[in-house]
Amino acid sequence: MSLLLLIEQVLNGLQFGVMLFLMAAGLTLIFGVMGLINLAHGSLYMVGAFAAAAVAGFTGSFVLALIAALAAAAAAGALIELLVIRRLYDRDHLDQVLATFALILIFSEGTRYIFGSFPLFLDIPAALSGPILLPGGIYYPLYRLVIIGAGLLVAAGLFLLIARTRIGVQIRAGEADREMIAALGVDISKLYTLVFALGAALAGLAGALVGAIQSVQVGMGEPVLILAFVVIVIGGIGSIKGALVGSILVGLTDTLGGVLLPPLFATFMEPSSANAVGSAVASMAIYILMAGVLLFKPSGLFGGT
Amino acid sequence: MKLKSLIAAASIAALSAGMAYADAHGGKVKVGMITTLSGGGAGLGIDVRDGFMLAAKGNENLELVIEDDQRKPDIAVQLADKLIQSEKVDVLTGIIWSNLAMAVVPAATAQGKFYLSPNAGPSALAGKGCSPLYFNVAWQNDAFNEAAGSWASENDIKKVFLMAPNYPAGQDMIAGFKRTYTGEVVEEVYTKLGQTDYAAEIAQMRASDADTVYFFLPGGMGISFMKQYAGSGVDKNVMGPAFSFDQGILGAIGDAALGVKNTSHWSKDLDNEANVKFVADFQAEFGRLPSLYAAQGYDTALLLQSAMGKADVKDAAAFQAAMEEADFASVRGDFSFAPNHHPIQDIYMREVVKEGDVVTNKVIGVAASAHQDVYGADCKM
Amino acid sequence: MTEPLLKLSDLKKSFGALKATDDVSLTLLPGEIHALIGPNGAGKSTLIKQIAGGLRSNSGTVEFAGRDVTPLGTVARARAGLGRTFQISSLAMEYTVLQNAVLGALGHDGGVMRFFRPVMKNRPLVDRAMAALVRVGLQDQAAKRTADLSHGQRRLLEVAVALTLEPKVLLMDEPMAGLGASGSKRLTGFLDDLRTQAPILLVEHDMDAVFALADRISVLVYGRVIATGTADEIRRDPTVREAYLGAEDAA
Amino acid sequence: MARETLLNIVLFALLPVTALAAFMLDEPFVITLVTKAAILALAGVGLNIALGLGGLVSFGHAAFFGLGGYAMGVLASHAQSYTPIMESPFLIEGTKSMLVIWGVAIVTGGLAALAIGALSLRTTGVYFIMITLAFGQMLYYFAISWPAYGGEDGLSIYIRNEFPGLNTLDPIQFFAIAFGVLAIVLFIASRLAKSPFGLALSAARQNAERVETVGITPFRLRLVAFVISGAITALAGALFADLNRFVSPTMFSWHTSGEIMVFVILGGVGRLFGPVAGAALYILLEHVLGGLSDFWHIYLGLLLLLVVLFARGGLIGTLAGREVAHD
Secondary structure, three states, X not given: OOHHHHHHHHHHHHHHHHHHHHHHHHHHHHHHHHOOOOOOHHXXXXXXXXXXXXXXXXXXXXXXXXXXXXXXXXXXXXXXXHHOHHHOOOOOHHHHHHHHHHHHHHHHHHHXXXXXXXXXXXXXXXXXXXXXXXXXXXXXXXXXXXXXXXXXXXXXXXXXXXXXXXXHHHHHHHHHOHHHHHHOOOOHHHHXXXXXXXXXXXXXXXXXXXXXXXXXXXXXXXXXXXXXXXXXXXXXOOOHHHXXXXXXXXXXXXXXXXXXXXXXXXXXXXXXXXXXXXXXXXXXXXXXXXXXXXXXXXXXXXXXO | OHHHHHXXXXXXXXXXXXXXXXXXXXXXXXXXXXXXXXXXXXXXXXXXXXXXXXXXXXXXXXXXXXXXXXXXHHHHHHHHHHHHHOOOOOEEEOOOOHHHHHHHHHHHHHOOOEEEEXXXXXXXXXXXXXXXXXXXXXXXOXXXXXXXXXXXXXXXXXXXXXXXXXXXXXHHHHHHHHHHOOOEEEEEXXXXXOOOOOHHHHHHHHHOOOOEEEEOOOOHHHHHHHHHHXXXXXXXXXXXXXXXXXXXXXXXXXXHHOOOEEEEOOOOOOOOHHHHHHXXXXXXXXXXXXXXXXXXXXXXXXXXXXXHXXXXXXXXXXXXXXXXXXXXXXXXXXXXXXXXXXXXXXXXXXXXXXXOOEEEEEEEEEEEEEEOOOHHHHOOO | OOOOOEEEEEEEXXXXXXXXXXXXXXXXXXXXXXXXXXXXXXXXXXXXXXXXXXXXXXXXXXXXXXXXXXXXXXXXXXXXXXXXXXXXXXXXOOOEHHHHHHHHHHHHHOOOOOOOOOHHHOHHHHHHHHHHHHHHOOHHHOOOEHHHOXXXXXXXHHHHHHHXXXXXXXXXXXXXXXXXXXXXXXXXXXXXXXXXXXXXXXXXXXXXXXXXXXXXXXXXXXXXXXXXXXXXXXXXXXHHHHHHHHHHXXX | OHHHHHHHHHHHXXXXXXXHHHHHOOOHHHHHHHHHHHHHHHHHHHHHHHHHHOOOOOOOOHHHHHXXXXXXXXXXXXXXXXXXXXXXXXXXXXXXXXXXXXXXXXXXXXXXXXXXXXXXXXXXXXXXXXXXXXXXXXXXXXXXXXXXXXXXXXXXXXXXXXEOOEOOOOHXXXXXXXXXXXXXXXXXXHHHHHOHHHHHHHHHHHXXXXXXXXXXXXXXXXXXXXXXXXXXXXXXXXXXXXXXOEEOHHHHOHHHHHHHHHHHHHHOOXXXXXXXXXXXXXXXXXXXXXXXXXXXXXXXXXXXXXXXXXOOOHHHHXXXXXXOOOO
């Protein structure tokens, strides 16, 4: 394999990782502040993608579609926080898993009820389509570079938000000690709704950005959700930094594993079965990575003790 | 628009419920349809159902019970048990997916029920596992790919890059293509089932010296790949079996699919009387363009009704003989059954074009005429 | 001279910059009650955890019955005969009082990997558990859910569970807390008898009890033992008076 | 206590009574449904040992369910095609005997649970939930992409496996087998809960520090519980495969793990008969709601949400009131 191709694959892994970060950041934030496992996070991703597709269909504007995705996902997030999620903060993880599993069922079938069973159309804007030539002679899709840029921007924004703003102070206080934050006179339920909506908006943004290059369909959030969980478990639940590192790790492992493992197996097996075995191992690679990390660091790379 | 079509579907469903509970059953045929109506992939099942009901509309001798398998094999098996044991149906049909068919068909035929496949044609059921009671009205899994392979060989396509998900149907499809293709296979890539991002594979395509990419990626996987491929600037030709370029899917891919060649046994622009009527009726009834699944559902009902006119379903041998005649006007043109009860039919090459605002398929030639699968030799019945 | 049953040598534990345990050495002799006193935050509970095995020391050793148990965890130290009661009751709250005591007897027995015979029908176990409850006076509460006990009763149950282990040494972290005057008095009398069975390292705030019971007293301030001696010696020790008891006297 | 016992008896009797009634009325499909409920209840009973007794929220029990299924699939498919599973170093043949298949399923499930548990139990809380999920997913992808036993297509077994003295293809007789297994396992589970092991395991869930202090290692208790739990769920998987005469990777999917968990929760966590109530209710809902609407998952979701939010203790908890301490 040529070096150029390898670099391109690393870029692909990076882009996949950045997209995962948008999902994982919200999940980990919600867990860090409220101690909640939210399986329905993938549904918010789907809501974002469908809202974007619907608005893009009406207006033809990708920018409006993105705004709609953010708004719809944040609204959906705030709504379920108010109706359901806030009753779960004091419950054990089992109840949280089940209640949010129930929300997945409701969201998925509800979306199918509204939008039908066929995938929706959402395309990238003409200005961002096509490849550009990177230094070194790599042609790379512009839109994917934009995703990498947008993701890193969001990451930077999140770090600033948490390090520099009043809300950030409250979030950090909430992570450290939930009783303390109430003592600080912060309206805790408002803060929770806000954080939840923020996490939901990030998921919605990811759904819209990715929906443009993938398929906008019911159930699209579930594979991503599982990957996002793998990410935050690897990174350490509650840690934004862990989510970033974990996303990049998972993105690279998944992409490079799929590319490199089959030829690797071919060096000592006959080609046809090497391909099958290599692909099989590649599809398990990130789970093997996660199990490996947890064996050595049972609370993830950046998790507390 | 989507909402409207849904309401139409709902009203048809209500109609079918009425049909299901129509009284007596003597001399009539009771059909159990197991198909995917909820969850992922429901679009395909809905089309098969709608196509079938369109062709069966008004036939009071045909009683239809519809069940939703949720695309889960275990549910499908239980529904088959229910339809056979409780509803006492004579004929089963409707299954979309190969793996569900493998779960249901052998057991159903073992219990003496006819099964008509409106989609899915796993090789096991065409060869060693064939049955006198099993009729495939769609295609054997390899058919479109074998046709594509010979078309590619004849049309000066020298180097191909092959891609499919890593599961049996995917491996079958690629094997089918390679069976008839005489050029060079540059690379063969198997992706994860359900994969949504193909950046890595597209990079490999860019780096390879293939002139054509041939892929099989059903459902959302194909949509994702085509959108990403179009944005990548890789300008190799793209080919595939029809499943990734069906009407329901083209709407989601949009212009990115334009120019793609795909093989199919049916296209909505096929110029035969039956097809013109079918396309017009379907649009009038449901307000959307029919898909190839709808066409298969429609043909399935036509075949069944042709046999009902000739024999009583209680007389299995006579009914089987009547079915083997395939005496109906298929929307695909000429249609007959090979000895293994799989179709002998023309496979067309289509190209994705834009008609006005609608992205759709147009037939550009015949890829394989009177195509028949290779597994029939193993079928002893 | 008798060998100490429990011997701590130069134990250290720090959390970041905070030295919670700073070079602590002390011994527990057969038949004695050795009280550990000190102001809040002096590191008494941390030290108890280090002795019981729940918290690893940075350095130093813990010897128990002549054997170095420093590398062992809680379970192994418990099995070696180190009984313990907690400052904040640590019991299986859904269980009955008797079940908690049976759990202790079961732990002592070691037959936990038995899967079929109902444990509450195992006469010898239940009898031993009941005997322990009788000794602390909880026999009438045996069928009550532990969650429904008062705080004082839970402290007694802790002691009873520790007794079912037939320990060689008892570590008790504030057993008197929440008992009330009469309860304390009763428990004081009970511990007085208990010392012949197993010596006790007693952390306690109730100074009446400490001075009534302790053969020796160690005073812990900021993680260091500033004095060890008999009750009289400690009372008279000027550093102790200054650092700690002064406040008590004034009160 | 008496109320829950009474309820349990009624619930337990409900299965055979429904099956017999269906037999009299010649409704074989209803028997099949009741059989399915009994088998899924069995899977739930398995999970409940880890979840209810041990407090181990395993989101990966589909792994064991699927392994049990594939134990049946692999053995029976080899017997069906008269090809040995392996010839060297020694010959292993396929089999159509249910009893042998069950044995293999139990051992396979138990060994897998030993390996997965030994690794996963090093973590706690959310990490445990997620690492068990990861192991389930690993097996899922493995099953899909491993071509030898059908991959995504799964394996069809045309004739149900054999049980001495019974015709397993007759729905009512197969129900009797499934119900018999469920009854035996329920009995074992009830003894287990009251055994020394059960006492210590449940104590470790309530307060691990307490258990350590009396000289018992919680890790070992949990690992053994996980192994027993996995073995029972694998047994259920083998029966489920026999019910359908079919196995596929779907049995490994995380939805399956979620569903088994739903049975346990719907019925009541930690209640002996909780999974029985939960599985029966689930099957009932699937067929009542599924008949009413293509979108029945919405109603299932709403119901589940209501149970989690307002009816803690599940169906049995709601009907029987607060759990009384085991005596």
